[in-house]
Amino acid sequence: MKRLCLSALLIVALPAFADRLPLPADTPASFKTECGSCHLAYPPALLGAADWRRVMATLDKHFTSDATVDAVQKQEISTFLEKHAGKSGTAPSLAGEPPRISKTARFVRKHDEIPARFWRDPRIKSAANCEACHTHATAGRFSEHDIAIPELRE
């Protein structure tokens, strides 16, 4: 009986956990300042380790910007990202080149009901702008109950 309760609790709790991605306690300050200025300091679990390695190897051409960091910070951030990377296993990444969180299967599945016109909304501008809709994104809370833009909260 106890085990049944526990399983039931787990089943109820799991979806909630899936929307909670707080930054790990050992997040280095360099990750927050260097990677969190132009976009949210993304939770490292959103990409696999191989994808993070590719991101870190091409920082001089980071999408359209030069996001180079010094050698010490690069090592510190890389170690942190790979330690907390998502478990993508050995499956080939769907994140593209350069890897984009918004192209990962999880992101696509979670956002498949969002119409194109919302992505174009000037308040949102880009799929990189998590905080535009997810009010508590900086705290790692991505629950669909916390969507900031009322017309998106359906």
Add this chain to the structure above:
Amino acid sequence: MKALSALCLLLASLAAQAETPQQIRQAYSAEAAGQQAGFTASAKRGEAFFRQRFNQNDKMPACTSCHTDQPVNAGQHAITGKAIRPLAVSANAERFSDPAKVEKWFGRNCKEVVGRACTPGEKADFVAYMSEVR
């Protein structure tokens, strides 16, 4: 004792980092004066620079592309959409208080928007404008 030394060290390092916009402007002005005798920072020139369209970058032709044409207002990153706190010191007291941070962002943004490194004189003017604008 150990804790006390640590505290002293911490305070010393904080004092080394925290500067006022005036000190940062003066450092850039001194550097500029070394290249151009009698240089004085000008908020007016800084404003003109802030509003100039450099057209080196489709998405970010000018400083105003992300920071809006009113530095007292919050801006928005032209590509990612992330909110950017105001540049003007009168609206955001944290601005121009950490020389390393100021130099890092002049480095990145001048390269990306102006298409080259900014001169010490341009930086001094820019800091002067951002310190005075209301």
